[in-house]
Amino acid sequence: MKLRGGYNIFLQGRPGSTIKAMPEPKTLYLPLSSKRFRFSAIHVADGQDVALGDVLATDPNNYDVPLLAPRAGSVRLGQVEDTVVLENIAKSQEYADTNGRMEEVQHVERTFGAAGAQRRRLMMLGAWQFLHEAHSGRLPDPLGTPQAVLVSTLSLEPFTARGDVQLQARLLNFTRGLEHLQSLLEYQPIYFVLPDIKSEFASIVRNHIRGYASVKMVELPLTYPYDDFAVLARSLGLSSGNGPVWALRTEGVLAVDRALTAGKPCVTRIISIGGTGVVSPGHLRVVSGYPLKCITDKHVFEPHPRIINGGIMTGEAFGPGALGIDTECRGITVLPELQEREFLGFMRPGSERSSYWPCFLSSMVQRFAERLTTAMRGERRPCISCNACEEVCPAGISPHLIHKYLYRDLVEEAAAARVDLCVECGLCSYVCPSKIDLRAQFVEAKNGIAREKAEMLETKARQESTEEVNA
Numbered sequence: 001m002k003l004r005g006g007y008n009i010f011l012q013g014r015p016g017s018t019i020k021a022m023p024e025p026k027t028l029y030l031p032l033s034s035k036r037f038r039f040s041a042i043h044v045a046d047g048q049d050v051a052l053g054d055v056l057a058t059d060p061n062n063y064d065v066p067l068l069a070p071r072a073g074s075v076r077l078g079q080v081e082d083t084v085v086l087e088n089i090a091k092s093q094e095y096a097d098t099n100g101r102m103e104e105v106q107h108v109e110r111t112f113g114a115a116g117a118q119r120r121r122l123m124m125l126g127a128w129q130f131l132h133e134a135h136s137g138r139l140p141d142p143l144g145t146p147q148a149v150l151v152s153t154l155s156l157e158p159f160t161a162r163g164d165v166q167l168q169a170r171l172l173n174f175t176r177g178l179e180h181l182q183s184l185l186e187y188q189p190i191y192f193v194l195p196d197i198k199s200e201f202a203s204i205v206r207n208h209i210r211g212y213a214s215v216k217m218v219e220l221p222l223t224y225p226y227d228d229f230a231v232l233a234r235s236l237g238l239s240s241g242n243g244p245v246w247a248l249r250t251e252g253v254l255a256v257d258r259a260l261t262a263g264k265p266c267v268t269r270i271i272s273i274g275g276t277g278v279v280s281p282g283h284l285r286v287v288s289g290y291p292l293k294c295i296t297d298k299h300v301f302e303p304h305p306r307i308i309n310g311g312i313m314t315g316e317a318f319g320p321g322a323l324g325i326d327t328e329c330r331g332i333t334v335l336p337e338l339q340e341r342e343f344l345g346f347m348r349p350g351s352e353r354s355s356y357w358p359c360f361l362s363s364m365v366q367r368f369a370e371r372l373t374t375a376m377r378g379e380r381r382p383c384i385s386c387n388a389c390e391e392v393c394p395a396g397i398s399p400h401l402i403h404k405y406l407y408r409d410l411v412e413e414a415a416a417a418r419v420d421l422c423v424e425c426g427l428c429s430y431v432c433p434s435k436i437d438l439r440a441q442f443v444e445a446k447n448g449i450a451r452e453k454a455e456m457l458e459t460k461a462r463q464e465s466t467e468e469v470n471a
């Protein structure tokens with residue numbers, strides 16, 4: 001497997017392997033938006049009592065993926081913007097298929113066969129949301145046919161939940177999940193990605209999956225962002241032109257097992273809590289909607305923290321209105337927010353600061369984990385054409401060149417330089433000595449180009465249908 005770029009990021013505050021259970025919440029705050037989903041179709045009314053697993057809302061632009069009630073309780077709408085609030089959380093948390101939803105599965109089975117019915121079941125029980133289309137990052141079509149499936153046990157972005165921790169004492173569930181995944185496919189291969197295929201863990205898994213001819217083990221170096229699904233798909237030669245590639249992480253395989261073996265909704269996640277502003281970085285078992293304040297009160301010691309939904313490379317700071325954990329949250333990162341501007345910080349390359357470039361005194365001492373803050377080591381500066389961004393870019397594009405095009409509003413040139421191949425890993429922004437937020441610029445450009453393309457296709461389709469009517 002050929003991989004290019006990447007960088008080993010060594011920072012203090014990496015989550016340890018302990019999993020702490022949080023106390024049962026009194027109220028849940030379920031955000032109606034997350035990174036990929038917008039649950040705009042509300043299925044419940046204000047004041048309605050719901051059971052665990054009931055559908056609160058769905059996303060009409062993502063195959064009606066549901067937002068499930070993680071606990072039984074009473075719904076409050078309109079109390080908090082863009083959020084479903086669940087109050088009076090009930091003590092008994094038995095899941096019951098009260099809405100006749102399994103009848104719908106039988107209907108799908110008659111139309112699309114057993115594999116179709118299983119995929120529908122995964123969707124209804126909240127497990128399908130753990131799947132990604134590797135190249136686009138979107139939710140895959142549950143009735144589509146993939147060319148291959150990628151399963152990764154790795155999580156290389158600093159501070160996000162670790163696959164080995166999520167797997168603790170659940171190896172049987174994991175291998176059973178792989179078996180279920182195989183039953184959803186016809187002959188397509190499943191690539192199982194591990195850091196070391198000769199390790200003890202790999203041989204245990206190999207023994208469990210001995211009979212699964214379609215599962216192939218793939219070794220991956222522990223360098224960010226080789227766990228990115230688009231990077232993985234490209235390095236395995238799985239081009240988007242040959243059909244979608246489904247991809248999921250450890251917790252996704254465990255969710256598949258939970259939904260198809262136990263028939264229960266997947267509403268609990270093991271997320272990380274890490275960063276230099278946390279008392280003891282580790283993992284937490286929480287349901288979606290869990291109050292953010294309960295977590296930060298218990299784990300954050302920094303008086304001025306920046307609290308990020310996800311890791312430092314791809315996460316976004318929680319907004320002031322964010323009250324609960326969304327359904328896609330993989331971790332919470334807490335960094336000390338710098339209170340004073342660090343004037344000309346880049347001119348003081350001391351021994352306690354590490355850098356991609358060996359220009360800091362720290363390159364002369366042994367490798368150490370740096371205490372990260374939100375400091376940028378001085379203000380933003382113009383590009384100095386050092387080429388660091390190009391060296392680390394796993395997509396093989398020239399971030400500095402694209403940055404220069406976009407800076408001058410030359411969007412067509414940026415498109416020709418293949419900004420669309422950017423996997424949004426953020427590594428270019430991280431290593432850039434001028435602290436240019438290249439990733440944010442590329443995400444915006446990609447969205448703009450995609451919107452423009454969609455509008456052009458729509459106009460073309462409208463023109464063709466008008467011509468047909470007139471003919």
Ligand code: SF4
Nearest residue numbers: 393422423425426428
């Ligand atoms: S250009 Fe995109 S893929 Fe390349 S390093 Fe930057 S964010 Fe990552």
Ligand code: SF4
Nearest residue numbers: 383384386387389432
């Ligand atoms: S890393 Fe930053 S300064 Fe260096 S070439 Fe890239 S954009 Fe320019």
